[in-house]
Amino acid sequence: MSFTFIASAADWGRIAPELVLAIFALLILLTDLLLPQAGKKGMKAGDGGNFIVLPVLSLVGLAGALAASIILFNFGDYLPAFNHMIGSDPGTLYAYFIILTASALGILLSPAYLKRLNLLHQGEYYALMLLGTVGMMIMVAATSFLTIFLGLEMLSLALYILCGFVMRRATSRESSMKYFLLSSFASAILLYGIALTYGATGSTSFAGISNYLLHRADLLHLLPGAHVPAPTLLLIGMGLLMVGFAFKVSAVPFQAWTPDVYDGAPAPVTAFMSVGTKAAALIAFARVFAIVFAPISNDWMPVVWAITVLTIVVGNILALAQSNVKRLLAYSSIAHAGYLLIGVVAGGTVGLSAILFYLFCYAFLNLGAFGIVSVLERADNSGSNLSDLRGLWYRQPLLAGLLAFFMLSLAGFPPMAGFAAKYYIFYAALQSGHPELLIIGVLASVLGMYYYLRVIAAMFMEKEAAAHTAGVATSVPTRPAPVSGRRVNSGKPGNNAAATAVAVKPPTAPLSKEKTSVVAEKALERPVVIKGWTTWAALGITVAGTLLMGTALAYWLVNLAVYAVGVMMRVM
Amino acid sequence: MGLTLNHFLVLGALLFCIGLYGALAKRNAIAVLMGIEIMLNAVNVTMVGFSFFNKVKPYSTYLTGQIFAIFIITVAAAEAAVALAMIISIYRKRSTVDVGEINMMKW
Numbered sequence: 122m123s124f125t126f127i128a129s130a131a132d133w134g135r136i137a138p139e140l141v142l143a144i145f146a147l148l149i150l151l152t153d154l155l156l157p158q159a160g161k162k163g164m165k166a167g168d169g170g171n172f173i174v175l176p177v178l179s180l181v182g183l184a185g186a187l188a189a190s191i192i193l194f195n196f197g198d199y200l201p202a203f204n205h206m207i208g209s210d211p212g213t214l215y216a217y218f219i220i221l222t223a224s225a226l227g228i229l230l231s232p233a234y235l236k237r238l239n240l241l242h243q244g245e246y247y248a249l250m251l252l253g254t255v256g257m258m259i260m261v262a263a264t265s266f267l268t269i270f271l272g273l274e275m276l277s278l279a280l281y282i283l284c285g286f287v288m289r290r291a292t293s294r295e296s297s298m299k300y301f302l303l304s305s306f307a308s309a310i311l312l313y314g315i316a317l318t319y320g321a322t323g324s325t326s327f328a329g330i331s332n333y334l335l336h337r338a339d340l341l342h343l344l345p346g347a348h349v350p351a352p353t354l355l356l357i358g359m360g361l362l363m364v365g366f367a368f369k370v371s372a373v374p375f376q377a378w379t380p381d382v383y384d385g386a387p388a389p390v391t392a393f394m395s396v397g398t399k400a401a402a403l404i405a406f407a408r409v410f411a412i413v414f415a416p417i418s419n420d421w422m423p424v425v426w427a428i429t430v431l432t433i434v435v436g437n438i439l440a441l442a443q444s445n446v447k448r449l450l451a452y453s454s455i456a457h458a459g460y461l462l463i464g465v466v467a468g469g470t471v472g473l474s475a476i477l478f479y480l481f482c483y484a485f486l487n488l489g490a491f492g493i494v495s496v497l498e499r500a501d502n503s504g505s506n507l508s509d510l511r512g513l514w515y516r517q518p519l520l521a522g523l524l525a526f527f528m529l530s531l532a533g534f535p536p537m538a539g540f541a542a543k544y545y546i547f548y549a550a551l552q553s554g555h556p557e558l559l560i561i562g563v564l565a566s567v568l569g570m571y572y573y574l575r576v577i578a579a580m581f582m583e584k585e586a587a588a589h590t591a592g593v594a595t596s597v598p599t600r601p602a603p604v605s606g607r608r609v610n611s612g613k614p615g616n617n618a619a620a621t622a623v624a625v626k627p628p629t630a631p632l633s634k635e636k637t638s639v640v641a642e643k644a645l646e647r648p649v650v651i652k653g654w655t656t657w658a659a660l661g662i663t664v665a666g667t668l669l670m671g672t673a674l675a676y677w678l679v680n681l682a683v684y685a686v687g688v689m690m691r692v693m
Numbered sequence: 694m695g696l697t698l699n700h701f702l703v704l705g706a707l708l709f710c711i712g713l714y715g716a717l718a719k720r721n722a723i724a725v726l727m728g729i730e731i732m733l734n735a736v737n738v739t740m741v742g743f744s745f746f747n748k749v750k751p752y753s754t755y756l757t758g759q760i761f762a763i764f765i766i767t768v769a770a771a772e773a774a775v776a777l778a779m780i781i782s783i784y785r786k787r788s789t790v791d792v793g794e795i796n797m798m799k800w
Binding site: 266267270271274278281282285288291292294295296297298299301302305306309310312313315316317319320322323324325329333380381384385 | 702705709712716722725726729732733735736739740742743744747748749752753755757758760761764765768771772775776779780782783786787792795797798799
C-alpha cells in the first residue's frame, strides 16, 4: 500500500489563524530591532515608543487571527488539515476565540505593568506572548498526538521564559525554574503514554485510534459486537496520558506547581497563562478522553471522576488558608479546573459544550481579577497580600470595587458570568447522570465563597486599619504631598506634566521630612493607580464581558457551543 | 535470535525508570534536567521500536513513530537550551543550583 501526503492550499487556509499570529510574532521581533532600543545606555524603558508600537502590533495580529477564525467559522469546510494532523472544526474555532480573548486581554494589561517595573526587552515579551498563543491554539486544534505534543511544547517554552521575565525578582526566576522542571517532567510522562498508546493502536492520529477502538473485534477476528477488553498496553498508556494532562490542567494530585508559578510570574503573564494553558490542556484532555477514548470510557471514567472530586474539594480547601490574593487566585484556579473536569466526566455534546462555555466565561473573570492584581503588584512581588488590601475601599474605591466585582463573579453570584458558567456545567453533570458531582460541586462552591468574601471583607470592613490610614491621610493628604515634594526638590513651580510625574512617584522623601509614622509611609509608599489606556480598556472589556456573558449573551453562546461541539464530534 | 519488539520495550522501560529516578532523586538542577532528557530518549527508543514492529494493517507502512522520535529530539534540544539559560541565571544570583534550596515560595 502506497501513500502520498499532500499539503494543499486549502490546508494552509484551515490553519490561517495560527499562521497570522506566527507571522506577527516574527514581525514584532523585526520591529523591535528597528525601534530605538530601550536597553541602550541612558535610555529607560518607555523611551522610543516601544510601549505603543509593540502592543498595538500584537493586538493587530490577534485581531487578524480572530478575523480569520470568524471567517473559518462561517465559511470554512471544517475538515482536518494536513492528513488528520490539525482540525479546523467549529469546536476548535470556538476554543480559538477563548484563547485569543485571553491573549488580547493579557497583552492589554502588559504595557503599564512593564513600564512600572521598568522591564526591557519588550520585543521578546510580546513575541513570546504571541508564540505561546500559537502553541495553545495548535494544542487545542490537534487531532493527532504529534500535534498535541508540539503545541504543548510550544506554549510551555514560551511560558517558561515569560514566567522568569522579571529577572531581578528572585521569585520570578524561581517560578520559571519550578515550572520548567515540573512541566517538562510531566511532558516526558505524557510522551511515554503517547508511545504506549501508539504501540497498542498502531496510530498516533485520533482518527486512526478511534477507528481501531471501534473495530477492535474485526481486527482480532472476533465476532462483531463481542466484548473485547482494552489491551493492557493501552490501559497503561491511558494512565500515563491522564497523569500528563492532569499535570497540565493542574488537577489535584499534581497541582503543587500551580501556586508557586502563578505567584512568582509577572501578573499579566499569570493572567494569560492561567486561562490560556488551562483552556488548551483541558480541551485537548476532553478531546482525547471524551471523544477518542469514549468507546472504552468504562476503563478511564472512575479515575477521572476521582481526580475531579479531589480537585474540587482540595482546591477549595487549600485556598481557605491563603493570605495572598495571587496565591488565592491560583488555588481558586485549581478549584475551577475541577469544575471544568466535570465536563469531561459528563462527556458528550452537553459536557464538552459546558467546558467551552465555562472557559469563555472564566477568561473574562480571571483576567479581570488578575488585571487588578497586576495594578496592585509592586516590583518585588509584594502588594497583593490581604494585609496590603486592608481598607482599600477607603483609599481606592474604584480598584476595590472592581476586585470585589470579580471576586463575587468567581464565587458564582447570579448576574455575572461565573453563575451562568457554573449553572451550565452542573446542568451537564445532572444531564449525564452524575448527580453526585452536582452535589459535591455546589457544596464546594459554598466553601469557596468563604475565601472570595474574605478578600472583600478585608477591603471593605476592616475599619481598624482603614480608620488609621484615613486618619493619616487627613493629616498628610495624598494630593498635597507631591506639591510639597516639588517645592523641596526644585523650589520652582513646574508645569503640569512634571506635577503628574511627581504624583506618580513614591513621595517618600517629603513624607520622611514631615516625620510621619512608618505606617503612613508604607500606606502611601506607592499610590496604586490604574495607568494607561490599555489597562483601562482591558478592565472595561473584562467587566463588560463578565456582565454580558452572564446575562444577555449566555443563551446564544451556549447554543453556539452546542452546535460547535456537535460538528466537532462528527468531523473528527 | 533476532532483535524483537520486547528488546526495544524493555530497554525503553529501563531507561525511563532510570530517568524517572534521576529526575526525582537528584538535588542538582542540571542532574534533574539530565534525568528528564533520559526519559525523553526512552520514549524515542519505544517509539522507534513500535514503529518498526507495527502490525496494525493500514499503519504498518507508515513511519509515524520514527518521525515522532525526530520531533522529540528537536523539542528536547530547545528545552535544554531554555533550561540551561534559566539555570545559569539562577546560579549567577544565588551561587547554587540545588533544587532543595530554591524554596522562597511554599504552600
